[in-house]
Amino acid sequence: MSDLSDSQLRRLDLSLLLVFLGLLRHRKAALVAAELSLTQSAISQALKRLRDVFGDPLFLRLPHGMEPTATALALELPVAQAVSALRSALKSARAFEPTLAEGVVRIAALDAEQSVLVPRLVERVAHLAPKLAFSVIPLGRRAAVEALVDGRADLALGYVWEAPDVLIRKKIYDESFLVVGKPAILPDAPDLSLDAYCAANHVLVSPGGDLRGVVDDRLEALGRTRRIVLGLPSFLPAFAVVASSDAIVTVPSRIARDFAPGFGLAVAEPPLDIRRFPVSVFWHRRNDQDPLTRWLLQFLRE
Template sequence: MNLQNLDLNLLVIFNQLHTDGSVSVAAEKLGLSQPTVSNALRRLRTLLNDELFLRTTKGMEPTPYAAQLAEPIAYALNTIQRSLASPASFEPAASQRTFTVAMTDLGEIELLPPLMRALHELAPGVTLSTVRNNRDSLRDDMEAGQVDLAIGLIPQLKTGFFQQRLFMQHYVCLFREGHPLDGSRLTRRRFYEAEHVVVISTGTGHDKVHEIIDSAKEKRRVSLYVPHFVALGHILRNSDMIATVPERYALRSAQPFGLRYLPHPIKLPEIGINMFWHAKYHREPGNQWLRQLIFKLFSGA
């Protein structure tokens, strides 16, 4: 028999009939009329090609086939009932779950220290794994549940995704202490004449900022391209190069690497940093909990 042809309500009535052995008693307990229960029994007899229950002096007695079906049907109905009555939940303090979050290395520098402190306090058994948020498979990985959240400016995540703004960031010029630009006003001319190191972050907001800088009639002198921010502090500390970076990164890097920064002389747009998640997991308790924690930590910060 094809399950598509089976009404779940028929199994509920079957289970009640088997328990009570009476059409009238089953109807009363289910809040149905006797004709409704009798009609359901007729439909079941036709679908299963068996009498199922026979009238005797002791009431409605199950046939051998009905007796065989009774236990698995009762088990299945009980399982469904428990599942619907007990909505899924997430207990952070007891969880051993691994969450995967897509972000840039800049996001790791900015977000991971406070996030890991919060996880250590609230969910010590939880593990966090990061992947890059500009990889080609990100959309499919998030739909499949292999990546729980993505953070950044990620224009390719639109249809089928929710997003929430965390904060805005603007850009500054970063260089070493004692640099010829240190202590002076950074003009547009001096910016383009300086020696530059550029972080290439394809598919992110940083990429768009560099497009604006390079669209001007002036041309900057780029001596070095790097694919990430990790080495930038070391590079700037030991050279006369300058870099265009988000102010948050400049704040984090200035003291450890002996760096300075100035307002950017080029009018650059603020970049919105958003958190993304797939619609399939919008109500998944663990995903909800991690989103709420990240938003609480970084929203408007």
């Protein structure tokens, strides 16, 4: 594709670029029309104008939706950056006023951060920015990174060992682990011997449904094993299971301290060293100067 002339650039407007980015994100004209409050006919006309300006089909109609061409994919980042820069310029032209802030903040987070961080953030922000709403997307690690990159999420909470350069991270805290079980199963809590730990039945929390985790790697290094009787994708259901069985579960310490008492469960220190991990907030560089993003980050950093 050759460079665009001034006459071609004059034929572009912000609505066309928003339609273009919407089609890349959703791959369905009906979803883009609903998102932008336009008719499907208007989306079709916008796509026709975009094809004419760029001299490329941009999107191919396939049974599963609109498939972007190589040209469309190549345009995605520069167009997204241009729209983001325009948004930032318009926002920075006026002082940020939380009481006037509107819209939805989309946060990618798994249930640990959903339970520990999100309620505190919403509680602190609610009275300062009453017109804001929050939507949590149950994504972590690579899926959360992808959501930030393609614009489906504004912030991500959790831990990612390797993040692409287009993302910025700020560590909120380092997390450790605790063991949770019924008082009768953990009679010496907060103490717990390695023999008692290995002899117990275990529930494992794993979003991917695995029946092996970092604890099993540490036990293997010690020449020990444990029996996992159930794998669950989230922590609070694991607490419910442990409260009605003889199993124990090893969970992040903040989850244990916040929720174990409500289930009538005891908390013990794990009898082996388990690698701590950083819990951070992530955001895309295109939003780094966004006033709302920076305002929310100050609460998470606290």
